[in-house]
Amino acid sequence: MGILDGKAGFVTGGGRGIGRGHCLHLGAQGAGVVVNDVDLEEAEKVAAEIREAGGRAVASQADIGSRKGAQELVEQCVDEYGAVDCAVNNAGIVRDRSFLKMSDEEWEDVLRIHAGGTFWCAQESARRMRAAGTGGSIVNTVSAAHMGNFGQTNYGGAKGAIASMTYTWANELARYGIRVNAISPSGTTRMSESAKGVDGKAPAAGWFLDPTLNGPFVAYLCSDEGNWITGQVFGTGGDRVVIMDQPSYGTGMFRPEGWGVEALQEQMPKFFKNRLQAVGLHKQPYPYYDGVVPPDGD
Numbered sequence: 213m214g215i216l217d218g219k220a221g222f223v224t225g226g227g228r229g230i231g232r233g234h235c236l237h238l239g240a241q242g243a244g245v246v247v248n249d250v251d252l253e254e255a256e257k258v259a260a261e262i263r264e265a266g267g268r269a270v271a272s273q274a275d276i277g278s279r280k281g282a283q284e285l286v287e288q289c290v291d292e293y294g295a296v297d298c299a300v301n302n303a304g305i306v307r308d309r310s311f312l313k314m315s316d317e318e319w320e321d322v323l324r325i326h327a328g329g330t331f332w333c334a335q336e337s338a339r340r341m342r343a344a345g346t347g348g349s350i351v352n353t354v355s356a357a358h359m360g361n362f363g364q365t366n367y368g369g370a371k372g373a374i375a376s377m378t379y380t381w382a383n384e385l386a387r388y389g390i391r392v393n394a395i396s397p398s399g400t401t402r403m404s405e406s407a408k409g410v411d412g413k414a415p416a417a418g419w420f421l422d423p424t425l426n427g428p429f430v431a432y433l434c435s436d437e438g439n440w441i442t443g444q445v446f447g448t449g450g451d452r453v454v455i456m457d458q459p460s461y462g463t464g465m466f467r468p469e470g471w472g473v474e475a476l477q478e479q480m481p482k483f484f485k486n487r488l489q490a491v492g493l494h495k496q497p498y499p500y501y502d503g504v505v506p507p508d509g510d
């Protein structure tokens with residue numbers, strides 16, 4: 213008996229890393245799982261692992277970075293298991309490059325697969341869920357990189373888009389019993405090998421965080437146990453389940469007649485000089501109070 217008995221769903225990018233862990237846990241909790249990955253060999257291995265453990269799973273090679281691929285994937289889930297109850301959007305790539313050097317191709321590929329893939333797979337799934345009238349759970353994947361991270365204009369931008377889509381869809385789809393949440397996972401994977409710390413260096417050799425540890429939380433979000441949770445982002449992996457603060461207006465200054473330039477010149481430094489927010493993922497104290505100015509000699 214598992215918390216997903218009788219349900220079915222898919223995990224994009226389920227052939228390795230974090231997505232593989234989601235698949236194994238969905239399968240272990242009783243769901244029929246479509247293990248999706250452009251790398252079919254890896255997807256087949258994960259599906260076989262689930263079946264060998266007594267679960268239900270098939271592989272899909274659909275490229276979710278297109279409407280057609282998303283349609284194929286959702287159709288396969290419905291054909292195989294009769295429904296799509298859980299849609300786990302996890303697939304992704306990185307093409308890191310500093311902003312001034314980033315090419316159109318690097319920008320477009322990352323946006324297409326992360327933001328586009330999430331949009332297409334979620335929309336195809338939500339349409340089926342609404343038609344079936346049985347509700348469902350969509351779990352998207354963001355990253356702390358959406359707070360701003362050096363070299364990740366494309367990736368951070370895509371993850372920010374996914375967070376915003378999560379909040380929007382939660383509001384739009386609750387009336388159909390469809391919940392939409394996101395995780396910001398962690399784990400040692402092929403992708404994390406390219407991640408840098410606050411010092412700009414890769415993690416120490418030998419450091420390992422089991423990427424499958426995000427899976428139980430995804431299974432919980434997909435189950436009816438989690439039916440009170442929507443529109444939320446949780447940091448997961450390792451020892452943590454932490455809720456991510458959502459963007460909101462903070463402190464401010466108000467003037468009934470509105471703000472002209474002279475009033476701004478006078479009041480901006482007085483009010484905001486010690487109140488600017490840390491910029492970026494690493495949250496160091498705001499470093500630019502002395503001015504952001506061209507380097508000497510330029």
Ligand SMILES: NC(=O)c1ccc[n+]([C@@H]2O[C@H](COP(=O)([O-])OP(=O)(O)OC[C@H]3O[C@@H](n4cnc5c(N)ncnc54)[C@H](O)[C@@H]3O)[C@@H](O)[C@H]2O)c1
Pocket residue numbers: 224225226227228229230231248249250251254274275276277302303304305325329353354355356396397398399400401402403404423
């Ligand atoms: N590893 C981390 O610490 C970390 C941190 C934050 C967010 N994430 C996010 O977690 C998710 C999984 O990352 P991971 O670390 O397991 O990476 P990974 O590279 O190990 O796995 C990603 C999988 O997605 C597949 N994939 C790529 N493009 C695809 C497409 N178009 N269609 C279908 N499958 C496709 C790849 O073949 C691969 O198997 C990503 O969304 C990533 O941004 C990871």
